[in-house]
Amino acid sequence: MILGIPDPWVLSGYLLVILSTLLCVIYGIINWNKGDDDGFIDEE
Amino acid sequence: MDFTILAIVFSIYFIAVGYVGYLAWKRTKSSEEFMVAGRKTNPYIMAISYGATFISTAAIVGFGGVAGQFGLSLLWLVFLNIFVGIFIAFIFFGKRTRKMGHNLKSLTFPEFLSQRFNSKFIQYFSGGIIFFGMPIYASVVLIGAARFMETSLSLNFHVALIILAIIVSAYVIFGGLRGVMYTDALQGSIMLAGMAFLLIFTYWILGGVTEAHTALTNLAPHFPASAQALGGAGWTTFPDLGSPFWWSLVSTIIIGVGIGVLAQPQLAVRFMTVKSDKELNRAVLIGGIFIALIPGTAYIVGSLSNVYFFDKIGQISLNAPGVLENVDKIIPTFINSALPEWFIYIFLLTLLAAAMSTLSSQFHAQGTSLGRDIYETLKKKKNAESVSLTRVGILVGVAFSFVLSLILPGSVVAQGTALFYGICAAAFLSVYICALYWKRATREGAIAGIVSGLGVSLFWLIFIFGKTAKGLGICQFLTGQPMLIQTMPFSSIDAIIIAVPISFIFTIVVSLLTKPMNKEDIDKAYKGIGSNESKTGGK
Numbered sequence: 142m143i144l145g146i147p148d149p150w151v152l153s154g155y156l157l158v159i160l161s162t163l164l165c166v167i168y169g170i171i172n173w174n175k176g177d178d179d180g181f182i183d184e185e
Numbered sequence: 186m187d188f189t190i191l192a193i194v195f196s197i198y199f200i201a202v203g204y205v206g207y208l209a210w211k212r213t214k215s216s217e218e219f220m221v222a223g224r225k226t227n228p229y230i231m232a233i234s235y236g237a238t239f240i241s242t243a244a245i246v247g248f249g250g251v252a253g254q255f256g257l258s259l260l261w262l263v264f265l266n267i268f269v270g271i272f273i274a275f276i277f278f279g280k281r282t283r284k285m286g287h288n289l290k291s292l293t294f295p296e297f298l299s300q301r302f303n304s305k306f307i308q309y310f311s312g313g314i315i316f317f318g319m320p321i322y323a324s325v326v327l328i329g330a331a332r333f334m335e336t337s338l339s340l341n342f343h344v345a346l347i348i349l350a351i352i353v354s355a356y357v358i359f360g361g362l363r364g365v366m367y368t369d370a371l372q373g374s375i376m377l378a379g380m381a382f383l384l385i386f387t388y389w390i391l392g393g394v395t396e397a398h399t400a401l402t403n404l405a406p407h408f409p410a411s412a413q414a415l416g417g418a419g420w421t422t423f424p425d426l427g428s429p430f431w432w433s434l435v436s437t438i439i440i441g442v443g444i445g446v447l448a449q450p451q452l453a454v455r456f457m458t459v460k461s462d463k464e465l466n467r468a469v470l471i472g473g474i475f476i477a478l479i480p481g482t483a484y485i486v487g488s489l490s491n492v493y494f495f496d497k498i499g500q501i502s503l504n505a506p507g508v509l510e511n512v513d514k515i516i517p518t519f520i521n522s523a524l525p526e527w528f529i530y531i532f533l534l535t536l537l538a539a540a541m542s543t544l545s546s547q548f549h550a551q552g553t554s555l556g557r558d559i560y561e562t563l564k565k566k567k568n569a570e571s572v573s574l575t576r577v578g579i580l581v582g583v584a585f586s587f588v589l590s591l592i593l594p595g596s597v598v599a600q601g602t603a604l605f606y607g608i609c610a611a612a613f614l615s616v617y618i619c620a621l622y623w624k625r626a627t628r629e630g631a632i633a634g635i636v637s638g639l640g641v642s643l644f645w646l647i648f649i650f651g652k653t654a655k656g657l658g659i660c661q662f663l664t665g666q667p668m669l670i671q672t673m674p675f676s677s678i679d680a681i682i683i684a685v686p687i688s689f690i691f692t693i694v695v696s697l698l699t700k701p702m703n704k705e706d707i708d709k710a711y712k713g714i715g716s717n718e719s720k721t722g723g724k
Contacts, residue, residue: 154264158477161264169468172466173467
């Protein structure tokens, strides 16, 4: 039994919360300075 | 609890909110500033504001209580909230919405759809859906916050409602979306700190992560009979496949709230408040952590409260004194019994912040719908008095929500949110996706998608879906039966599962049957997007 949760569906829900958070964190770090130069919002 | 300390904590909080609201008001002059915060928002403010708007007190107290009854299977909802509500939403919806919204100079979500499809009807019809639908959700948020103040402060429920409505509408009316987002960032930061402490403390008093979960697993024989009858088997077990609880969990909560979030007008408008994709990239990181910590903590702590109460008094949460089978009271009762006294003040502030941050955006969205999308569009007088009309719209919206929160039945906290998310997803999701990704979609297709999605979802909610059909009582009144189809699983399937695909079919088929839109209009909307994407973008 991993993390005290016997049911694989519930355990995967718990782990997916952690993994999806890591996905957001890693995406944010990798792209921290990207997307700045598309010049879209300029003074009107 | 010492009311003097609470009064001091609250006073400091209100002064801080007032000051932040004042800063926003000073910087808000034009309608672009009032409605999309001037399009230059900092990524931290944008992400925290998005998260704090998304997660209300209802999500903490209501769903946290539901987790106390049904268990950790609800964490699937948190996963979808992060993956769909943040990751997919920001990257695949946010970036295009920002560019297109700027190309079209849209100030509200209905205006965005209306200008993309060149249809005034879309603007006032969508504005109408938001203006009349939002109060259901807003009143549920008001009720959630007022209930907590009732429990903790022994305050009269109606007094709590009035205080909340007045304070929030004040800074929304003066500060516009900038006021909403600045105060959201402050409130969201309080929520982050409060919920992080609650999670760590709960695991700590129960002896650690694995120990706490194991104890919860071992409590399965005491799983409430009410939850067992619906197909649940324990707090760490997924419900039986095909049981009413399984359908309810999978369809209403996971799909309704998890996927429905993509078409939330008050969230989508935030994509138009930042300057470039860089802010959205950074916001993904902040938003992901925010959503994991806030609802994640609520569901874990709600479930684990059973272990605490069973250790202390030999009862599960639902039967604990003070809860008495009212799931909305599980989280507050746990906080009052298990946490140190000083935390009760912080937590009360956290819930107040959660409610106010959601309410402010709801009121703002209602106001812009009535002022900008409905009144100005029908009067054909754009920009003349947008800000003052929107302010009047906010006042009307607040009054509408307030009245609803007085008459809605008591145990609607968890359902009301899913209901509004469902209606929005049904009406807007297919058209929003086509607006962003399908150039062949036409005005007629978009109108067919919105109208069919709304029609089917309302029909399903009033006549088929058990919980809402029984609650509303319209079906009973018209046909003499609580719902049209009594057999399972129809009465447990949320409207979104039926209405969204139908709306997609209407959007696509009608678009293909009608004349493609003018190429110049499409090029204008898609400037700098997809194959035209260029580093210089364009003025």
